[in-house]
Amino acid sequence: MPENRWSRRCHSRKPRAAQHAGPGGTGSGPRTFCGEYLQIRHTRGEAVIASRDDTLAYIEQYITEDDTLTSARELGHRADTHPVSAASGAALRFLATAIDARAVVEVGTGCGSSGIWLLRGMRVGAILTSVDIEPEYQEFARDAYQQAGFAANRARLIHGRALEVLPRLTDAAYDMVFIDAVKTEYPDYLHESLRLLRRGGVVVFNNALDASHMTDGPLRVSDPDTAAIREVGRLVREDERLVPLLLPVGDGLLAAIRTG
Numbered sequence: 001m002p003e004n005r006w007s008r009r010c011h012s013r014k015p016r017a018a019q020h021a022g023p024g025g026t027g028s029g030p031r032t033f034c035g036e037y038l039q040i041r042h043t044r045g046e047a048v049i050a051s052r053d054d055t056l057a058y059i060e061q062y063i064t065e066d067d068t069l070t071s072a073r074e075l076g077h078r079a080d081t082h083p084v085s086a087a088s089g090a091a092l093r094f095l096a097t098a099i100d101a102r103a104v105v106e107v108g109t110g111c112g113s114s115g116i117w118l119l120r121g122m123r124v125g126a127i128l129t130s131v132d133i134e135p136e137y138q139e140f141a142r143d144a145y146q147q148a149g150f151a152a153n154r155a156r157l158i159h160g161r162a163l164e165v166l167p168r169l170t171d172a173a174y175d176m177v178f179i180d181a182v183k184t185e186y187p188d189y190l191h192e193s194l195r196l197l198r199r200g201g202v203v204v205f206n207n208a209l210d211a212s213h214m215t216d217g218p219l220r221v222s223d224p225d226t227a228a229i230r231e232v233g234r235l236v237r238e239d240e241r242l243v244p245l246l247l248p249v250g251d252g253l254l255a256a257i258r259t260g
């Protein structure tokens with residue numbers, strides 16, 4: 001590939017639904033994720049997507065949500081529960097699949113988006129234990145899991161405050177813990193997660209790069225959510241039992257494998 005050659009691929013900051021034919025979608029000809037073309041620069045044989053925003057937009061649209069997930073997302077938006085993004089969901093599904101998860105704890109059920117992604121990655125018959133303080137959201141989530149084809153016994157929905165529920169769950173009995181609830185409690189959730197996870201298990205925090213919390217630099221560090229998110233980032237990075245990874249999907253996923 002010649003150096004600095006530019007080719008034209010699909011690109012638009014304003015995706016046009018009618019023209020959408022993403023890599024996970026249908027359509028003939030070259031795979032595109034929107035109606036226009038994206039400049040891709042070829043440098044020493046590598047294709048480099050021109051802008052960071054375009055890259056992130058491409059990642060979010062690389063795997064598309066089906067009707068069930070779209071419905072759960074719409075419900076979540078109406079209830080203001082901030083469902084996980086498609087790319088974050090795909091990452092959760094990927095991780096659950098990679099570790100062949102049999103038992104997963106979720107903190108923050110919402111209206112079921114993240115739960116569906118997790119269940120789709122978990123082994124057949126595996127159980128999702130999901131905690132939320134709002135029983136109404138959990139009823140929506142229960143319906144969403146059913147619509148996604150999961151038997152009722154695949155999800156154990158526990159109503160309550162996470163920091164009261166988590167201590168009641170069994171030590172080292174879980175393959176994965178997904179955290180998506182109160183930001184100021186993130187460091188406490190980490191503490192509980194390390195107790196709940198088996199060796200080789202994975203903890204994942206949502207909103208690890210939440211722009212509203214991270215982009216203003218030290219000026220905003222007095223914000224309690226920002227401070228807690230940064231604190232959990234530090235704790236995860238410095239804990240010798242953990243192998244950390246920060247993923248720029250959605251509002252950011254901070255993942256770590258428990259090795260000891």
Ligand SMILES: C[S@@+](CC[C@H](N)C(=O)[O-])C[C@H]1O[C@@H](n2cnc3c(N)ncnc32)[C@H](O)[C@@H]1O
Nearest residue numbers: 081083084108110113114132133161162180181
């Ligand atoms: C960001 S939403 C979760 C979204 C969900 N993971 C999804 O993808 O659809 C956060 C959830 O945490 C719940 N929540 C808030 N405080 C909580 C607490 N102390 N314990 C447990 N859940 C809590 C809220 O009711 C809300 O449903």
